[in-house]
Amino acid sequence: MATRIETESDGRSAPDAAPSQGASNGRGFAEAEARWRERIARNRTAAARTSSGLDVDVLYTPESVSHLDALGDIGLPGEYPFTRGVQPTMYRGRQWTMRQYSGFGTARESNERYRWLLEQGQTGISVALDLPTQLGLDSDDPLAVDDVGRVGVAIDTLADMEILFDNIPLDRISTSFTINSTAAILLAMYLIVAERQGVRLEKVSGTIQNDILKEYVARGTWIFPPEPSLRLIVDTIEYCVRHAPRFNSISVAGAHFRDAGATAVQELAFTLADGLTYVQRCVDRGLKVDEFAPLISFYFYTHNDLFEEVAKYRAGRRLWARLMKERFGARDPRAMMFRFGVVCGGSTLTAQQPQNNIMRVAYQALASVLGGVQSVFTAAWDEAFAIPTEQSAGLALRTQQVLAYETGVANVVDPLGGSYYVESLTDRIEREARAIIERIDRMGGMVPCIQSGLIQKEIAAEAYRHQQRIENGEQVVVGVNKFTREEPERRQLQLWELDPKLGARQRDELARAKAERDNGLVTRTLANLRDIARSERSLMPAIVDAVRAYASIGEICAVLREEFGTFQEPASL
Amino acid sequence: MESKPIRVLVAKPGLDGHDRGAKVVAYALRDAGMEVVYTGLRRSPDEIVKIAVDEDVDAIGLSILSGAHVALTEKTIAGLKAAGCEADIAVFVGGTIPPRDVEPLEKLGAAAVFPTGTPLNAIAPKIREIVASRRRGA
Numbered sequence: 283m284a285t286r287i288e289t290e291s292d293g294r295s296a297p298d299a300a301p302s303q304g305a306s307n308g309r310g311f312a313e314a315e316a317r318w319r320e321r322i323a324r325n326r327t328a329a330a331r332t333s334s335g336l337d338v339d340v341l342y343t344p345e346s347v348s349h350l351d352a353l354g355d356i357g358l359p360g361e362y363p364f365t366r367g368v369q370p371t372m373y374r375g376r377q378w379t380m381r382q383y384s385g386f387g388t389a390r391e392s393n394e395r396y397r398w399l400l401e402q403g404q405t406g407i408s409v410a411l412d413l414p415t416q417l418g419l420d421s422d423d424p425l426a427v428d429d430v431g432r433v434g435v436a437i438d439t440l441a442d443m444e445i446l447f448d449n450i451p452l453d454r455i456s457t458s459f460t461i462n463s464t465a466a467i468l469l470a471m472y473l474i475v476a477e478r479q480g481v482r483l484e485k486v487s488g489t490i491q492n493d494i495l496k497e498y499v500a501r502g503t504w505i506f507p508p509e510p511s512l513r514l515i516v517d518t519i520e521y522c523v524r525h526a527p528r529f530n531s532i533s534v535a536g537a538h539f540r541d542a543g544a545t546a547v548q549e550l551a552f553t554l555a556d557g558l559t560y561v562q563r564c565v566d567r568g569l570k571v572d573e574f575a576p577l578i579s580f581y582f583y584t585h586n587d588l589f590e591e592v593a594k595y596r597a598g599r600r601l602w603a604r605l606m607k608e609r610f611g612a613r614d615p616r617a618m619m620f621r622f623g624v625v626c627g628g629s630t631l632t633a634q635q636p637q638n639n640i641m642r643v644a645y646q647a648l649a650s651v652l653g654g655v656q657s658v659f660t661a662a663w664d665e666a667f668a669i670p671t672e673q674s675a676g677l678a679l680r681t682q683q684v685l686a687y688e689t690g691v692a693n694v695v696d697p698l699g700g701s702y703y704v705e706s707l708t709d710r711i712e713r714e715a716r717a718i719i720e721r722i723d724r725m726g727g728m729v730p731c732i733q734s735g736l737i738q739k740e741i742a743a744e745a746y747r748h749q750q751r752i753e754n755g756e757q758v759v760v761g762v763n764k765f766t767r768e769e770p771e772r773r774q775l776q777l778w779e780l781d782p783k784l785g786a787r788q789r790d791e792l793a794r795a796k797a798e799r800d801n802g803l804v805t806r807t808l809a810n811l812r813d814i815a816r817s818e819r820s821l822m823p824a825i826v827d828a829v830r831a832y833a834s835i836g837e838i839c840a841v842l843r844e845e846f847g848t849f850q851e852p853a854s855l
Numbered sequence: 856m857e858s859k860p861i862r863v864l865v866a867k868p869g870l871d872g873h874d875r876g877a878k879v880v881a882y883a884l885r886d887a888g889m890e891v892v893y894t895g896l897r898r899s900p901d902e903i904v905k906i907a908v909d910e911d912v913d914a915i916g917l918s919i920l921s922g923a924h925v926a927l928t929e930k931t932i933a934g935l936k937a938a939g940c941e942a943d944i945a946v947f948v949g950g951t952i953p954p955r956d957v958e959p960l961e962k963l964g965a966a967a968v969f970p971t972g973t974p975l976n977a978i979a980p981k982i983r984e985i986v987a988s989r990r991r992g993a
Contacts, residue, residue, distance in 0.1 A: 413870035413921060417897075425899065428923040428930075429870045502872020502896045542875045629875070633972030666971045667953040668922065742878040749879050753974055762972070773954045780922065851895045855881055 315343050333587035334545035336710060342702035350705060355600070359695045361615070363603040365596050365708065366696040367654040368619040373692035377405070379657035380682050381458060383625065385410035385435035386669055387781060388788050389445035392435040396450060398672065402679055407450070407457040408659060410434035410669075411468070416503040418464050418839025421788040430785040433669070434460075438788070438834045441795040443471040444478070452476040458489040458533070458623070458657070463505040465492040466518050466822060467838055470829040473526060489530040489579060489623075492518055495556045496535050498732045498849065500542035500741065505839060508729050510846035514821060515560060516567050521822040523574050530579045532560060533623070539737075540583040541628040543745025546594045547711055551718035552737060553580060554602060555728045558719070561610060571610045575617035579656070584624045584646040591646070592698055593707035595622065595653030601712045605719075624650045627661025635761030635769065639663035644681050651691055652698055658682050668777045735852035742855075792834065799832035807831045808841050815845040861986050862912040866894040866903045868931060871921035876949060880916060880978060887979035900927060904934035907944055913986045914966070919950040925959060932964045942992075945985050949973065 322340070330338040339346070350356060357363060360370030369375055382404055385392045396407050411434040414426035420438050421430045430436050437443060447457075452475065461468045469490050476486045494511040497504045504511070515532065522531035536544075536553030544552065557578065564574050580598070584591045602620035606612040626646035631639045640663045647660050662670035662678040670678065686692055698704040722731055731737050751757040758764045781787075807828040814824040828838050865881045867874060874896060881891045892910050894903060907915050919927055928948050935941040941964070948960050949969035957968045966985045969978055 413872075417870055419870075426870070428926040429921055432922040433871075497872070500873075500875075502874065504872075542873075543879075633970065667951065742875070742882070745875050746879050746882045749883075749975055753976060775954065777953050777955070853893075853895070855878065855891070855893045 311343070312345060315345055332546070332590040332707070333585060334547040334590060334711075334714075336547070336590070336707070336714070342706050344702065346702045346706040347709075350709060355709070356699060356705065362607070362618060364599040364619060366699050368599065368621055368656075370695075372654060372695040373651075373686075374695070377686060377692070378651065378655055379406040379456070379623075380404050380679060380686075381406040381408040381623065381657045381659055382675060382679055383408040383410050383460065383659045383661075384675065385412075386433075386778075387431040387784050388436055388791060389442040391781075393446050393448055393450070395672070395675075396446075399675070399679065400450070400455070402676055403683060404679055406657060407455055409446070409457060409459045409461075411459065411461055412436045413503070415468075415835060416461060416464060418467075418505050418835055418843070420834050420836030421785065421792055423836055427785060430788050432780060436784075436788045437468070437471070438792045438836070439795040439799075439832045440471050440474060440829055441798075441832060442791060443468075443475050447472075447475050447479075451481075452479050453481040453485055456487040456489070458491075460491050462491055462494050462497050462503055463511065464835055464839065465490040466514050466825050467829060467835055469518055469522075469529075469531070470822070470826045473529075474826070474830055483526045485528065486526050487528040487530075489533045490518070491535055491581065492532040493535045493556060493560075495559060495728055495732060496538050496552070498851075499552075499737050500538040504849045506842065506846040507849045508733065510842075511849075512560075512563050512729075516563050516569075517820040517822045519560075519564055519574050519577065520567065520569060520820060522577055523569065527577070529577070531574075531577050533579045533581045534560065535581040537581050537583040537625055537628070539741060540585065543629075543741045543743075543748060545744060546585065546587065546590050547714045548718065548740070548744070549582060550594050550598050550601075550711065551715040551722075552728070553582070554598070554605065554715065555719050555722045557602070558605060558609065559728045561606070565610065571606070571612050572614040572617045575606060575610070575612055576614065576619070580620060580622040582622060582624050583628050584626050584650045584653075585628075585630050586642060586646065588645060588649045588652075589698075589704055589707060590711075591649040592653040593704055593711050595650070595655065596696075596699075596704070596708040597711040597715060598622070599654070600708070601715055621656050623657035623659070624655050625659045625661065626650060627665060631661065631663070631666040632759060632762050633666045633772075634766065636663050636666055636772070636775070638761050639666065640677065640681065643678065644685070647682050647685050648689075648691065651685060654696060664775065664777060667775065668779075671776065671778045733852060738852070795832055796834070803831040804828070804833045804837070808833055808837060811838065812841050812845060815842060860888060860890050861914065861983060862890045862892070862910065863914045863916055863982065864892045864894065864903070864907045864910060864912045865916045865918065866898055866906075866931075867896045867918055868898055868900055868903055868927040869919060869921055869923050870897055871919060871923070872896050873920045874918070876920070877916075877918035880918070880949065880975065883975040884916075884979055884982070887983075889979065889982070900930035900934050903931055904938055904940070907935070908938055908940060912944060913989070914945045914947060914982055916947045916949060916982075919948065919952075922951065924948060924950060924952055925956060925963070928960055928965055929963050942989065945982075945989060947978075947982060949978075 359367035413429040419426040519531045534557040536549040540549040599620040603618040606618040660678045662674035811824040945966040952970040
């Protein structure tokens, strides 16, 4: 590693490094700015706020950032506090990963879509799993029948995972799984498939989301209560540290807070608060922060307020680095790095004039790249209605390819660094987010705040306020409350359709896997899993054994449900 | 009996965990003077029918973003029929619903469908209108 942590200082090491050139010039400028502000006070200036409700001045100047230290607060890319980026040369060294969230039907259809996306120039895979897989139910479970293969691909046993990655070289392609409650099982399946492709585990790279806390708040794919869920998470992190050190065993996600209604500032604060909870649990287990923290990554939604999004990511890098150093004494720079992926689209997509979503997503992708993102998923314009067609998914990928190869935005590291506005907003967001984190600390941390429903209520209230602002016209949404028109053509949209025979086909796959396996071995591995669940030992090796025996997700989770119980959702209206 | 407030059950059937829309609609109906009960996540159609009957609601609002809206609406309405309540409890459906599915849902017996993009202020008046006409008919 070429990077070094800055030596400890009071964070104000270079008083003359402020953007103004010298004391007399600084005074001269301050006087000029005061005169200018007096003069423009007479002009009509509409009030402005960021999407999080932070006041925005009409102009930012050297005065706005004079309290910031060029080295201690802003620094250099690849060096603490990483405000300007986690890598020294950013996209000049390596392009961001283009990773389109995708998956539907059975493993066969999804494998075809992945190979098509890779042919189209996608550089990583992001697996969308169906709800039964996310909730630990087999495709033949009565609770699952209506949801098989709908919002993602159906995976019941290792046999499905083998098909999913057929002809996709796992030594060269990294894969991200949006999976939480059942993350340990999907991780086991993926590592076994990689091993069977002849890839050494030390070389396998990818990500499991594995972030249960935000599932209790938004998105809702929880199964077990917080304590056993956190145990499972630490087990997977520990397993990856020992066996698959290039695999990101947790991706702490703010995206779902945001899409449920949180502001950009809340999104960042709640996510880092979750991250601190996971780090603490690993430390409590006896893991060393410099060993496991480099495997932590983050995931966010980029919404429409361009500069606020850029500032959110810059503030996130600086704040995470500082928290890791202050609270956990991290020393390895990689253990302080806030590496993140984004999704562009989500709740900002509109059903009205849906092709306007193409522009929204493009601007969001631009903001993400200006914010120093590591991987980008650009959603398709028709996702307000259904999962995308091949055509709309292709256009979404092209959106980021045009950004990467035609606009020149990736040429210079952190090109908005030093912008008076962006630096000022970065500083403001860092302070606001830190204040929220400290408030959560005083209430005992994220777990009690989630169990009481407090975070859920704050987010829902924000979502309601946002909708009211749209409906009273305070927040303009083009095509929704301004520049509207009749759209008879909307009924004729060519949207993706699910194969009605899909559920039956997937149930056949499951029946075949069960017929071909050694049922005695399945019974023994599940009995062993139950014993381990009752002990304090890591669950991961027992899960790997059960998966290898082709035990299904439903069978494995049935054991864990019996041992751990299920989460009770707080009343949260 | 015009003064009796309308009672609505906002329900999340199936496995979908996205509840932003359900909660925002619940707040809006409450602000419009209705009494709102929310089921929480992952209720089966049978459970929803049972809660609706126990809570003596005038309407059920199903919120579905997973694409399983047709099957789940069909099962909920079948459950109401089996309980003999289909005339007393109107079913409304909202969520990520492609335009092509609006008519089939209405044919299944949904009183109204509110797909993505429906303004909040369109929902309460529609529920009020339909509940009022059903109460008159009863």
